[in-house]
Amino acid sequence: MLDRSPQETKDRSAEATRPVAFRGAGFTPGGSRYSGWIALALVIAVWQLAGSAGWVNPLFLPAPSAIAVAIYKLATSGALWQHLSWSIMRIGTGWIIGTTAGVIVGFAIGLSTMARGVGITFISALFPIPKIALLPLLILWLGIGEEPKIATIALGVFFSTAISVYSGVDAVPRNLIRMAQSFNVPFHAIVRRVIWPGALPSILAGFRITSSVALLLVVSAEMIGAQYGIGAFVLQAGNLMQTDQLLAGVVILSLFGLLVGKLINLLEVRLLHWR
Amino acid sequence: MKVWARLALAGVLVWAASGIARADDLLKAKIGVLRLSSSAPVFIAQDKGYFRDAGVDVELKFFDAAQPIAVATASGDVDFGVTAVTAGLYNLAGKGTLKVIGGMSREKAGYPLIGYFASNNAYASGLKTPKDLAGKRVAVTQVGSSFHYSLGLLADKYGFKLSDVKIVPLQSLSNAVAALKGETVDAALLPVSTARTLMDANGAKLLGWVGDETPWQLGAIFASPKTLTNPQLVKRLLTALTRADHEYHDVILTAIKDGVAPINDKTKPLLEIIAKYTNLPVEQVVGNCAYIDPDGKLDVKNLDNQIKWLQGQGFVDKGFDADAIIAKDYVKAD
Numbered sequence: 001m002l003d004r005s006p007q008e009t010k011d012r013s014a015e016a017t018r019p020v021a022f023r024g025a026g027f028t029p030g031g032s033r034y035s036g037w038i039a040l041a042l043v044i045a046v047w048q049l050a051g052s053a054g055w056v057n058p059l060f061l062p063a064p065s066a067i068a069v070a071i072y073k074l075a076t077s078g079a080l081w082q083h084l085s086w087s088i089m090r091i092g093t094g095w096i097i098g099t100t101a102g103v104i105v106g107f108a109i110g111l112s113t114m115a116r117g118v119g120i121t122f123i124s125a126l127f128p129i130p131k132i133a134l135l136p137l138l139i140l141w142l143g144i145g146e147e148p149k150i151a152t153i154a155l156g157v158f159f160s161t162a163i164s165v166y167s168g169v170d171a172v173p174r175n176l177i178r179m180a181q182s183f184n185v186p187f188h189a190i191v192r193r194v195i196w197p198g199a200l201p202s203i204l205a206g207f208r209i210t211s212s213v214a215l216l217l218v219v220s221a222e223m224i225g226a227q228y229g230i231g232a233f234v235l236q237a238g239n240l241m242q243t244d245q246l247l248a249g250v251v252i253l254s255l256f257g258l259l260v261g262k263l264i265n266l267l268e269v270r271l272l273h274w275r
Numbered sequence: 276m277k278v279w280a281r282l283a284l285a286g287v288l289v290w291a292a293s294g295i296a297r298a299d300d301l302l303k304a305k306i307g308v309l310r311l312s313s314s315a316p317v318f319i320a321q322d323k324g325y326f327r328d329a330g331v332d333v334e335l336k337f338f339d340a341a342q343p344i345a346v347a348t349a350s351g352d353v354d355f356g357v358t359a360v361t362a363g364l365y366n367l368a369g370k371g372t373l374k375v376i377g378g379m380s381r382e383k384a385g386y387p388l389i390g391y392f393a394s395n396n397a398y399a400s401g402l403k404t405p406k407d408l409a410g411k412r413v414a415v416t417q418v419g420s421s422f423h424y425s426l427g428l429l430a431d432k433y434g435f436k437l438s439d440v441k442i443v444p445l446q447s448l449s450n451a452v453a454a455l456k457g458e459t460v461d462a463a464l465l466p467v468s469t470a471r472t473l474m475d476a477n478g479a480k481l482l483g484w485v486g487d488e489t490p491w492q493l494g495a496i497f498a499s500p501k502t503l504t505n506p507q508l509v510k511r512l513l514t515a516l517t518r519a520d521h522e523y524h525d526v527i528l529t530a531i532k533d534g535v536a537p538i539n540d541k542t543k544p545l546l547e548i549i550a551k552y553t554n555l556p557v558e559q560v561v562g563n564c565a566y567i568d569p570d571g572k573l574d575v576k577n578l579d580n581q582i583k584w585l586q587g588q589g590f591v592d593k594g595f596d597a598d599a600i601i602a603k604d605y606v607k608a609d
Contacts, residue, residue, distance in 0.1 A: 059349070059370050136453035143459035144414075144443060224450070225414070225443035225460075235446065239342065239417040240590050241363035 062244040070248035079233075084252070086228040087218050090146065094153025094221070095214045102158045102210075103203070106165025110199070111191070119162070127159040132220045144225040152221040157210045164206025165199065172198030197274070204268050211260045215253055230256075301332040302508045307344040307353035310337055310553045311468065313380035313388065313494050313565035314357050315527075318552040319545060320519035329515040331508065335552075341421075345497070349373050354502045355512065360495050362419030362590040365582055368600035369592050374503060376605040377513055378573030379494030380565035382425070382486040387467045387534040388493065388565050389425055391482040397461035398480040405483045409435035414443045414451040414463035419590035421493060422464035427584055428489035455479050467563040468555070484534075486566070491581070492574035494565070503602055513605060517571045524569035536561040572609040575601060 044064050050056050051063025058066065074080040108115035131152050142148040172195050180190045222231030234249035304326075308314045317335070320326050326333040336353050338344045345364040348356035349372035357379055367373045382388055393402040402411060408429065415422040423442065430437040443460055445451045448469050454460045456478045464485070465473070473479050485491075496516070503509060526545055527536050536542055538561060549564075550557045579597035586593050 057372075059367070059372060135447075136449050139445070139450055139453040139459065140457040143457065144445070144454055145459075223446040225445050225454070227442075227444075232444075236418055236444075239361075239363060240419050241342070241346070241366040242592075 059241075059243055062247055066244040067247045067251055070244045071251065074245075074248060080252075082228050083230050083233050086226070087222070087230040090149050090221060090229065091153060091214045091218050094150040094217075095157050095211065097150065098154035098157025098214075099161050099207070099210065101154070102161025102206075103165050105158075106162040106203075107169060107191070107195075109162065109166040110169025110195075116166075119166075123159055123162055127163075131155055131217065132223075135220070135224060139224060148224050149221040149226065152224075153214050153217045156213045156217045160210045160213055161203075161206050164209070165203055168199030168202030168206070169195055171202060200271060204264065204271065207267075208261065208264050211264065212257060215257050215260070218253075300330055301327070302330060302505070302511065303332045303334070304355060304502075304508060304512060305334045305336055305353040307336045307338055307347050307356045307358070309339070309341065309344070309358055311466075312549050312553055312555075312560055312563050313359070313567075315545075315549050315564070316379075316516055316519035316523050316567060316571075317357050319523055319548055320515045322548045322551070323519070325515040325518050326512070329511040329518075331511045331515065333512075345373065348497060348499050351499055351501060354508075355496060355498050357494065357496050359421045359493050360578070360581065361421065362585050364497070365585060365591045365600070368497070369595045371500065373497050373499060373600070374602040375495045375497045375573065375578070375600055376503075376509060376602045377496040377516070377571045377607070378492060378568055379496055379571075380567055381490065381574065382484075382493050383490050383566035384487045385534065386486050386528070386531065386566040387484045387563065389422065389464055389466055389485040390470055391429075391462060391485070392455060392465055392470055392473070392479040393462045393482050394455050394458050394460065394479060395477075396458050402461055403482070405429055405488055406433045408462055408482075409433070409439050411461040412441040412443055412459075414445050414454045414460040416444065416446060416448060416451060418442065418444050419585060419588070424581060424584060425464055425485045425489065425491075427588075428491060429485075432489055452478075468559070471559065471562060492577045495573060495578075496571075498602070506604070509602075509605055513571065520567055520571045521569045523567060527564055528566060531564060534562065536564050568609070570607055572607045573601070575606065575608040 047061075048064045051058060051061065051066070062070075071080070074083075105115075105119055109119040110116075135148075135152075138148040138151060142151060176194050176198065177190060180194050185193075218229065219231035219234055222229040223235060226232035230249055230252055234246060234253070237243070237245035237249060306317060308317050321333055321335060336347070338347070338358075341358040341361050342363045344353070344356040344358045345361070345367050347353045349367045355376075356373075359380075360375070364373065368375065380388065391405045391408065397411065401407065408426070413426060415426065417423070426440060426442070427437050430440065443454070445454055448465065451460075451463045451465060452469065452473055455463045455465075455473070462482070463479070467484075470479070470481070474481060496513075498509065523545065527542050530537055530539075530542055536546065538546060538557060543557075546557050546560050549555075550560045553560065575597050578601070582591060582595070582597055582600075585591035
């Protein structure tokens with residue numbers, strides 16, 4: 001061993017003279033500004049081509065141009081804004097109620113033993129219940145006004161938020177909390193100055209999920225006697241087999257999803273600038 | 276001994292050969308239906324072998340709503356569909372992917388099918404007849420459904436505006452029942468099969484039957500253009516169905532009194548067939564026997580009226596009428 005080692009060091013020093021490119025960059029997918037849009041445009045172009053060339057029956061898959069015409073008609077007749085404003089009201093109210101309750105319950109579970117035992121049991125038991133199966137019950141309890149619609153969205157948002165908040169609280173480095181406690185920082189200040197910012201990244205990631213959940217649920221919420229709303233519009237188009245209008249509604253929903261995603265990006269930039 | 280064995284073998288061979296020959300003659304067809312007694316002739320024809328007698332080997336495909344049957348027929352998953360005509364069906368037919376080839380159930384006086392029901396509170400506060408529905412909140416399953424159209428006909432009959440009625444689409448019958456029980460709507464239109472249990476539990480009050488107020492052609496048989504390229508198949512199928520229509524009409528419908536069919540030696544076998552296919556006890560089947568024309572006729576004039584009404588409401592694309600969506604070679608109009 002001993003007599004071989006000088007030779008090894010010699011080899012190594014010989015190798016060290018060979019220049020090596022930096023390899024340890026990690027996988028960091030950079031955000032290319034255009035690739036996403038180009039891919040999207042390509043897909044739409046192929047789709048339109050398939051539609052106008054008559055490869056697919058327009059009933060089974062309406063061409064993008066037919067969908068655009070449907071959206072245009074909807075917008076010029078003024079119905080679009082009516083549908084949108086009702087849906088935004090329901091999504092907004094439901095999301096805010098669900099998120100507020102979820103954040104409070106999530107923090108309670110993250111901070112108190114008692115709440116943790118009770119809360120996690122209930123969340124595990126209630127989260128997997130499909131809300132749509134409860135619609136007849138919700139109608140019996142809350143009627144067919146705005147309450148059951150908002151409740152459907154709020155319920156869906158609540159569970160995801162609560163889970164992401166308490167796992168965020170759990171993930172705050174314990175030594176930071178212990179240090180604050182050693183310096184005798186009062187409880188409310190620890191929550192506000194240490195735990196809140198520490199849990200914020202996963203809370204915001206939770207928002208990203210719950211805002212999509214709210215958009216998903218608006219369709220089932222508007223099954224309950226809604227005359228206006230994007231969800232009601234999509235359902236009606238489906239019932240009447242007006243497939244171009246159906247997809248127009250779907251496109252509007254997904255544009256809405258994109259917009260909300262951008263908003264959350266902005267929020268992340270502002271609140272998480274310390275990262 | 277040897278002679279017997281040979282004879283037996285020959286017998287088996289002859290039997291097998293005739294079996295093969297029969298199977299060759301049979302045309303295959305899939306029919307999409309709901310498990311409702313309004314499709315009774317289909318069940319009778321299948322159970323009593325009328326399809327087979329006419330030379331069609333039928334496989335029934337069961338669905339849980341009218342709309343998917345129309346879609347499945349248009350896409351070729353089933354060859355024929357038998358169900359209520361809805362706005363969705365007309366939209367498919369208007370694009371040429373479906374043709375109506377015959378009539379099925381009808382709303383007709385004396386044969387309960389769809390009813391108007393009031394919640395207990397609304398009934399107590401003066402909603403006693405179908406006429407009083409003007410200005411009330413009425414639950415239906417979907418806009419453009421048979422229930423919605425029935426309500427439109429009622430509005431025309433009593434001269435009130437449909438826009439005065441607050442239509443509440445709740446997407447499913449169970450939701451409509453829940454809303455009616457929970458007093459969140461004043462009334463609902465429900466099929467008799469759903470409503471019986473509700474009425475027996477005193478959850479709602481019957482205001483009247485659509486058939487008594489505004490008779491109309493509710494159900495139809497339809498096929499995709501691809502199926503229609505095989506006239507032999509369509510003819511055979513319709514022959515078998517008309518035979519079953521006749522039997523159903525003569526045995527059960529003519530015996531109905533006060534909307535209920537009697538259970539006796541004559542009606543029992545047919546009622547049991549319907550009970551078997553609808554998964555209902557015979558005692559419930561007797562109360563919801565839809566009227567079906569004995570010759571399978573279709574009320575084309577009413578069909579045209581339905582299309583016009585739905586087009587006027589914006590539920591069906593404009594630019595076609597009943598003539599465009601019926602297969603004239605097969606439809607017997609009345």
